[in-house]
Amino acid sequence: MRTKIPELRKERRISQAELADAVGVTRQTITSIEVGKYTASLVLAYKIAKYFGKSIEEIFDFSELEGE
């Protein structure tokens, strides 16, 4: 799943480690989500969205699920 996390991090000058620490996961988890290898759980997606002050849909791209 594609996400806007890398763009949002760059905008706010936040490292993967800082984001990971803020939402309570490892840096590797954030890396995997950013490259699309791992899909965040609903709880983690909510925490990330809350951290950036956005909704889940604004950060995670669900368009690839539209056709299913």
Next chain:
Amino acid sequence: MEDFKRKLRRRITYGIAYCLLVLVIVVTAMKMRIEDHATSFALGFGCGMLIVALAYTIKYLGALKNEAKLRALNIEETDERSRHINERVGATGINVAIAVFSLAMLISNYVDPTVFMTMLAVTLFTVLLKSLLGIYFARRI
């Protein structure tokens, strides 16, 4: 974080209790001069586990004294991707084990009946374990 601290304190208590138990068993075995192969192996295994328990106990004690280490350990243990990986490893591992045990069972039948019966028991136990765990988690989740 208080729950996690309590969990670590409990683990430390169990770790220390295990270390003391192994030490008592080793000293008793040495005093009674028990030196048969099975006991020596069991004591060696117990001592190996003692080293592991000691290492974890030291790690947990360090975490309890340092808030940053405690938080890092908590994240390491609760990280959802790591949990997901562990679940995948467990599910794949048990299937691979069943396949390998089944193959070993079939081959051993041509070699030795005792080994065959042992492999049959191991294979059946693993299949039974997988089924029981499946039922348990289907009811729990």
